[in-house]
């Protein structure tokens with residue numbers, strides 16, 4: 104077998120091996136990586152810093168993948184030299200590993216300008232998982248953090264640190280943020296957006312020195328001004344790691360020079376990734392590197408033919424709620440370039456297209472990047488736009504409804520990061536019988552880069568995979584030949600208000616224990632509680648308002664909002680327990696008291712004696728909001744989690760949901776009430792709240808996804824309400840939030856809730872309010888006319904509705 108040695112266990116090197124494995128080859132592969140981690144998605148380090156993903160979430164190839172493919176992996180092993188005459192690489196200990204073919208895939212390093220003081224403690228770069236971990240370890244509430252560099256990486260680092268509670272300033276040498284991707288107007292839109300998130304931006308500032316005695320304490324600028332800093336991140340650009348190329352005697356410019364086949368000046372040495380220089384160009388984004396990887400795999404495996412021809416530069420900022428996309432050339436002074444642009448200052452939207460000879464030459468989108476895919480395709484395919492000139496910025500009405508997936512040509516790229524086309528996806532679905540997004544990711548690597556094509560991939564699956572799992576799950580039972588989605592639509596559009604009506608008109612007239620509770624739920628939600636309630640159609644526990652236990656007795660859990668109670672309530676519970684000889688009183692994991700072993704006949708009397716509302720512990724409905732003591736008692740607390748949790752519970756209690764909904768509110772990221780494994784969680788931060796959704800701590804454990812970060816408690820509560828109502832209206836019956844969020848993808852959920860148009864959000868809140876008005880407490884119902892438990896839901900103020908509720912000014916993305 105021939106020895107293939109790859110130096111660099113990063114994104115491009117491993118993508119190349121993945122392609123080699125698809126070809127016939129006779130290599131024994133050895134990989135050296137100087138990081139200690141297996142191959143991970145470096146792009147998503149920003150998401151790890153922002154707390155949206157964990158280190159485990161971003162692994163691309165785990166250790167089993169190397170084993171299964173018989174790849175020798177040496178981690179924490181740095182190659183120091185290449186003996187190109189004798190064909191061997193030499194590690195730090197002087198160990199030699201011979202090769203027949205060598206691939207240098209050493210990537211780039213963060214560029215650290217020679218500023219006096221950069222070697223002080225607490226000065227970092229942002230390139231690796233270790234850098235990210237170090238930043239996470241140091242960041243804390245109120246820590247003064249300064250990011251030097253207002254490019255893509257600097258801004259993502261700044262946002263991540265700010266989400267971690269730091270007080271962040273971005274210092275940029277130029278007068279425009281991301282000046283390589285944006286013009287000055289676009290940069291100005293971006294600056295204002297970043298500032299609304301609470302990150303300070305200083306432009307035109309040249310850092311002259313980092314101050315402090317051993318540990319960084321501040322910065323001095325060329326203008327003489329100084330700025331306090333306890334932590335500094337330098338994000339001033341990257342430099343290709345080309346030293347090994349030099350040592351091997353290869354042609355090296357800014358990077359290791361490669362030709363269109365990824366060959367260097369030595370016949371058995373190749374290079375791929377950010378360490379390369381191709382036709383005078385170096386690289387900083389993955390899409391072209393994955394193209395390089397494919398080409399190199401063909402060259403190495405005896406299929407030399409495909410060539411790398413460079414690609415249009417494209418960049419997308421991955422800060423939630425800050426849409427920025429730029430591709431192609433942004434130089435509008437170039438001869439023959441026309442500009443077409445649109446600006447709306449109050450919405451914070453700026454779009455600019457550069458057109459040359461009726462073809463797209465470059466694009467800048469700030470505030471709304473939803474059309475990035477279309478523009479990227481125009482750039483890639485060099486589409487003649489003569490017939491589309493009227494619709495360059497806004498698609499014609501028909502196309503406006505969304506990309507018509509069927510009309511998309513097979514050659515069109517769906518996943519820009521991994522370079523996967525529609526044709527490849529469709530073929531993989533057909534050939535491998537793919538029915539889930541996870542399988543599709545595994546098979547094609549589509550949607551495993553920055554993840555922004557996830558929706559498009561799902562649309563393709565839906566259109567092409569006959570057994571797409573989403574469809575399978577939705578079919579209810581034999582009584583009605585419809586999917587849940589279709590049934591919801593029928594109930595809504597036909598304004599059906601009773602289970603029997605649905606069964607009579609669309610089903611077998613009888614129903615069963617599977618479809619009746621689901622229909623019962625659907626008519627309730629569609630009519631906002633103004634339906635004909637058929638108690639017998641409800642789920643058994645909802646019929647008796649109690650949880651039936653294994654011995655046939657029942658349990659009684661009174662509501663204690665936010666887990667807070669009073670001596671009087673405790674006395675009542677104790678009296679009831681004694682009077683009815685309740686065999687067991689147990690504190691639940693949900694911060695409530697459970698009276699277990701109650702006889703069915705005693706239930707109504709116990710409810711009467713308690714005089715407390717039902718905790719709905721039996722229901723497919725709102726359970727509780729678990730809280731920590733927060734600012735009221737805890738010395739670490741930065742938000743009043745008890746008050747917020749109690750208010751949240753009041754706003755949502757007594758409502759039915761597709762499955763049980765458990766919630767949590769905590770006063771700081773220490774997360775004592777485990778809000779991040781709840782269906783809905785509010786996590787207090789210094790000066791803000793994170794609202795997280797889709798968490799679970801049951802049979803499976805799932806960390807909730809970040810829905811949005813907002814400044815005020817009111818905004819956080821409203822974000823919870825938006826998600827709650829959206830889940831009520833769109834989930835399948837018996838689908839927990841964690842399955843729901845995974846099925847739809849958090850991006851879609853965000854777009855259709857907190858970042859939806861004002862009227863959509865208003866509609867969700869209004870329907871929730873209507874349902875709430877009609878709701879009532881199950882135990883107290885017999886004594887009070889409906890509605891018994893009216894809790895005022897604050898309608899959105901006019902000013903909030905007018906604001907671009909993609910939360911430009913009010914919400915932090």
Ligand SMILES: Cc1cc2nc3c(=O)[nH]c(=O)nc-3n(C[C@H](O)[C@H](O)[C@H](O)COP(=O)(O)OP(=O)(O)OC[C@H]3O[C@@H](n4cnc5c(N)ncnc54)[C@H](O)[C@@H]3O)c2cc1C
Pocket residue numbers: 110111112113114115116135136137138145146147148149180181182183208209210211229230231256259344347375376377378386387388389390392419421520553
């Ligand atoms: C925070 C962050 C966010 C990003 N966001 C985006 C984005 O949104 N979109 C996008 O397209 N790109 C993004 N990028 C860039 C993208 O991650 C890179 O383009 C890509 O990782 C480059 O792949 P590579 O294999 O060339 O280099 P790398 O992934 O850096 O891999 C090179 C590996 O080689 C190792 N190595 C170097 N020298 C040696 C040696 N002598 N011996 C052994 N091992 C060695 C390095 O430690 C590293 O592990 C981002 C990068 C960062 C840091």
Ligand code: SF4
Pocket residue numbers: 731732733734737738739740741744769770771772773774775776
């Ligand atoms: S989560 Fe924070 S505020 Fe709440 S109790 Fe724990 S440490 Fe205190």
